[in-house]
Amino acid sequence: MNAEINVVSLIDVMMLLLVIFMITAPLMQGGVDVKLPVADAKPLENKSSIVVSIDRNGRIFVDKTLMNYREFRAVFKTMVGPNAARGVTLQADKGADWESVSRVITVIRNAGVINLGIATEQEPPQ
Numbered sequence: 001m002n003a004e005i006n007v008v009s010l011i012d013v014m015m016l017l018l019v020i021f022m023i024t025a026p027l028m029q030g031g032v033d034v035k036l037p038v039a040d041a042k043p044l045e046n047k048s049s050i051v052v053s054i055d056r057n058g059r060i061f062v063d064k065t066l067m068n069y070r071e072f073r074a075v076f077k078t079m080v081g082p083n084a085a086r087g088v089t090l091q092a093d094k095g096a097d098w099e100s101v102s103r104v105i106t107v108i109r110n111a112g113v114i115n116l117g118i119a120t121e122q123e124p125p126q
Contacts, residue, residue: 037094039120049087049117050080054104056095069103077111087115 034053053061060072062079080088088108092101108116 034091034093037092037120038123049089049115050083051089051091052104052108053091054093054096054100056093058096058100060100060104069100072104073107076107080111080113084112085115087117088113089117089119091119 034055051063055061060067060069062072062076067075090101090105090108092104105116
């Protein structure tokens with residue numbers, strides 16, 4: 001009798017799972033669909049900050065959680081809490097109206113956040 005384990009089928013299954021994972025992983029990186037404005041700015045380095053997004057329709061998302069302005073104004077200070085020093089990254093769609101963006105910035109600043117980064121797309125080289 002042969003006492004060896006045939007691992008070829010196990011390797012095949014693992015390779016198939018690896019291929020499936022490689023195909024589906026980029027699709028799982030969801031988020032808020034925002035077209036950022038183009039600017040010549042340095043990349044933001046703080047990846048652990050809270051992300052506040054404003055889409056074209058003026059809807060506000062805090063780390064993928066949808067809320068209206070009244071809810072955002074009421075709960076944002078408690079959401080940031082002692083983590084205000086980590087900072088906030090604001091992703092505003094280039095089609096969003098300035099009133100919505102300025103109101104959100106005001107709430108963020110009133111919550112005690114000093115480090116506010118505004119996300120933009122990299123300007124193409126000329």
